[in-house]
Amino acid sequence: MAVAAVTTKPLHTPLKKRRLPAGRPREWYVSHNRRLKAMRLAIALLDAGVYHPSSASNARIRTAAERLAVHPPSDTTCRMVRALIRYGR
Template sequence: MPVAAVTTEPFHTSLRKKPLPAGRPREWYVSHNRRLKAMRLAIALLDTGVYAPSSAGNARIRAAAARLAIHPPSDTTCRMVRALIRDGR
């Protein structure tokens, strides 16, 4: 019986992390990272059954961040998470 080879390479090269482009204003990097964090949190909440923005309060979003070992999001990031949940329906 053949054994599957274990590899640490991603399936697609597009899944590899790439460095952010240099030379952008600091605000661009801050907003980029905030959007990534909001998307990760929105996906985690959707996976746990939170489908309505009204049921995604700041406390629930911050609890999800703690479960994912992400720094607690700001109020602005929490609003972005609710907007992503609302738009994703």
């Protein structure tokens, strides 16, 4: 009886992280990281079935952040998440 071999190769190679460019004002780094966080949260909510910004309350977004082990987002970041969901449909 033949036994199938199981391969454990990953389906894709993970992206390598690159350093952020030096010499920018602090506000640029803050807004850059805020956009990345909002994007991660919007993707998680879309995967969870939240397709309308009206159903993405601050509490629901912060619960998603907790599941992703991310610091709770500010009100500004929550607004950005809703905007991304709005334009992602």
